[in-house]
Amino acid sequence: MATGQASTKPPDANEYGGDEISALVLDPGYTTTRAGFAGEDVPKSVVPSHYGIMPTDSGPKQLFGDNSIHTPLPRISISNYMSREGTVEDWDTAANLWEYAITSRLTNAKPGPLATNGLNDVESQEMEMEGVETQEKSLRDNPLLMTETGWNAGKDRERGIEIAMENWGCPAYWLARNGVLASFASGKSSALVVDMGASTISITPVHDGLILKKGVTRSPLAGNFVSQQLRLMFSQSQPPIPLTPHYLIASKTAVDAGTPSQATLRTFAPNTEPDPSFRHFQEERVLTEFKESVVTVWPGPGRLSGHNQQGGTNMDIARQHPGKPFEMPDGWNQMFPALDRYRPVEALFDPKMALSDASNPPPHQSQVVGTLIQTSLAQVEVDIRPQLLSAVVVTGGSSLYQGFTDRLSQELQIMYPGTRVRISAPGNPVERKFGSWIGGSILASLGTFHQMWISKKEYEEQGAGIIEKRCK
């Protein structure tokens, strides 16, 4: 018998309900845009959502991908096609970047027949135009599943299907809420999804695979807010801590902790300096590194500004905790005391602890994660509140602060003492970062999802408005 090798056997469909149709999953986020084939466990193509714009003689040129945007090209500026709300802002760029994300790693434009592929054509303007029209659509074989935030509404929802159907020629399309997908990634159909992204933290109650729109709450107290806190902390410390991104360092020598750096900075010829947005973007990378290695969440009990049972303040206890050294790209380094490690993220739970200045007002109590969850649950029927609290799914890259889930669990336990609070957050950082993509990958590879897709035919018959009717 030829059945000896298990790898040649298709997995039993009844086992996991999968039936893959080489669908693509595209999950745009503020920091990265994730794309990959459904049924895989990680997105193959993770592209930064920031893109570079380089002015050239023939107009500005868009640069996509990690390899391009971190190079200090002449007069390069960085922007993001996503808004700070977590929704797509610049649709034209979005379409280009998505296509780049998909075609650069996942699908290549299939070569057509030699006669029509355009390569042998005479170089002329008319012929080229004709060629564009007859060109093969890049995704004609792949159904596409896209994600959106829980508060995405109106015309924005329709743009995705327009791009997918018109520009890429997808045979089928679906638009899913990323909260739902994150709960699917945790194996739950009902959950309270806490999505801690870069630009936004959002709470999405999910019931039976559908979001409860009234319960969706969000606030900007997320990763970028912590970065801003770090900037404030650096500038307000005495003396101010310099923040020099990597690309500016030509050479450096090691210095002792706390002493000024001895680095030679790179100089740019006039008129070739990168835009300030580029520097800001590069500084963010340093801050991300700092967040990953130094910043940690006050482990409790209670808040950092609170008192413990012995009557002392938690701040005093925090001062006794160990610090952590960090070296800036220019060689400046220092041992950061525990209080400085706790402080920047404490504002996510306790607005009183936030650093502020004239341009960065302190956050409001209604914006912290605990209040967001409270507001969200108050909008939800009481019958499912305990159920939701017993399935709190934490996802998003910014939830990876050390001790974040433990602290969140504590806060929820204090807020809801009569109910069992259970947080499910994958320990694997990849699963946490790409939670909604993984959920999309699961959903799009399910056999039962075949009947859900919006087909091209349906789109042509009913127009982009079909999204409102179908994707609830």
Next chain:
Amino acid sequence: MMGSDARDVMGLPSAAPKPATPKVQKPKGRGPTGMIREVLDLKYEGAPPISIVAPKFKEKPKLPFKPRQWEETPFANSARKDGLILRHWRRKGDIVNGGAAMPVTPADSNAASEMETDDKAPPAVPDAYWAKYNVKVQRPQYTDEQYETHLKSEGWSKEETDYLVDLATEFDLRWIIIIDRYSYTPTSPPQTSSDTTSPNPLPKPRTQEDIKTRYYEIAAKTMVLHNPLSSMSAAEFSAYEKMTKYDGTQETKRKKYAELLFSRPKEEKEEEEYYLRELSRIVTNQEKLSQDRKALYDRLDAAPSSTRDSYSSTMYQSSQGLTQLMQNFFTQNKNKELERKGEKRRSLLEAGVASNNQYGADRSQRHSLSGVGGSNNRLSTSADPHSTSARRPLTQHEERKYGVSHPAERLTGGIQFRHERITKAGQAKSGVQTSRIGAALTELKIPPRLMMPTARVVTEYERLIEGIKGLLEVRKISEKVDGEIRVLQTQKEQMEARERGEDIKEEEGTGQDVQNQEDDEDDGAKTQNENEESKVEDDNEDDNDDENEDEEEKDEEKDDSDDEANQDNSDNNASEDDAEGEVDESAVAAEMQDLQEDEEGEAQEQEDGDGENVDMEDEDGEGENDDDEASSRGSAAPTARSEGLRKRSASVVSHVSNRSSKRQKK
């Protein structure tokens, strides 16, 4: 190297190797060492050296099977209306999972053909396996007229109802989502009818209960409209019933409680948890306790039954036997020890006492089985005063707890089990008696096996049994005497009739008198029945009859009731028995009150029947009472029952003696 590759690329036959072969053999020592061969070759003339390697690829692995091909198979899903054709990879020749094949209509494949760019897909597309999972909720159907006639409701427009039904169908009756998405905005009435001043009605805030009530109402009514109640299947009817029984206000109330439960403070939750923990602990303990008790009972049960099987164990059934056995063991042990130590001075008796002592000490540690064990202990301690000083004196409470007693009289040696006392107490000389005692106990609702045979309970139980025995005895006697009286009466009447000289009419009259008297008694019994618990009384009556028969069969002497000596004997017996019964009766516990009352009533009745002898009875009764009081000294308060009994027994005695004396006279 280069030449060979070039030839390979051009696909020319490798003709070169042949001439190249001799060239490889270079004359030795032609150039300086240390230079690369190629460089040397450039310097000196000659074709470049070519390594002769026949082009050879890695061998194909020989697989034990032929690999099967996979192909991207297009398929359609019958749950879709648009005929979307998707593709998945399937093994060539495999039947599509599930085997369900759906022929696709040409129209569908045409519609999908624009996706099929290669146009080589097979026209017949197998169906997807998953179509069967596309389950939809049945939407309640109603026409405008039906709505107008049946479904109209206050506060609900038709439009909103339609909206609700649509939403419910769309979200498959997931009410939590329906209420989340529910946002009905009434369409403004047509502007043409400007005279209607009714303003645009504001959307009413709906709760989940509102929309559920409305939907179930609609669904139930349309169900009946389409399918009358009589022709519904059981499942349909139960669904219909559920929908009609939905109560929105109840739900609102329930939700309020749920909210309270959800927002209760930590203390309440902890308290509840504590109680639940305690409850589970108690329940488990209860189970364990009852199991232990059951095991103990089983063991006690098994012991007597095994006596018949093994002869050897019979002798150890009694307490004395056990004690003897134990003493034997201890003596043997001690003897061995003493022999080993060479101390043979100690007597065997001493060893026995020591063993007893040890045993008693052990017993007092745990819950002792009976007071006898405790008394043993006491005996031994008195024999060994040194151990007493070392021991903590027990308080009164502890003594009660461990069953320690300090009897004044001498006890028989050895151990004794309380359960033996119980079984012994319940048994009488005759089987009939035993069963009668059992009947009396069941009547009192006292189980034949006591649940908690503590020392006090056993004592009370014994007293109760003694009381019952006494009463039974007394009843027996009284009945016997009654029978005799009746016999004597008839004899007396016969004699009188004979004296008068055989007057048939008078004889008949006396016969009637006797009859009347008996009737009276019966009547009295009947009224008694009405007054007292009738059932109990009936049983007693039956018992009386039975007893009379039994007694007559057993005691042949008493059969002959004409004999005077016997009569006297029986009288004496009666009085003795009565006295015994009196002693026991005075000690009977309060639980026996019911039975006592019953018996008393009976006695009273008896008295009434023998009304003529009241004077005599009083005289005799006095003497009896003196005796009784002497014997029943120590009992706290003689009950009313004992009083009645005394009277009754006295009356019986006097009655009998009266009758007999009358007869003697005659």
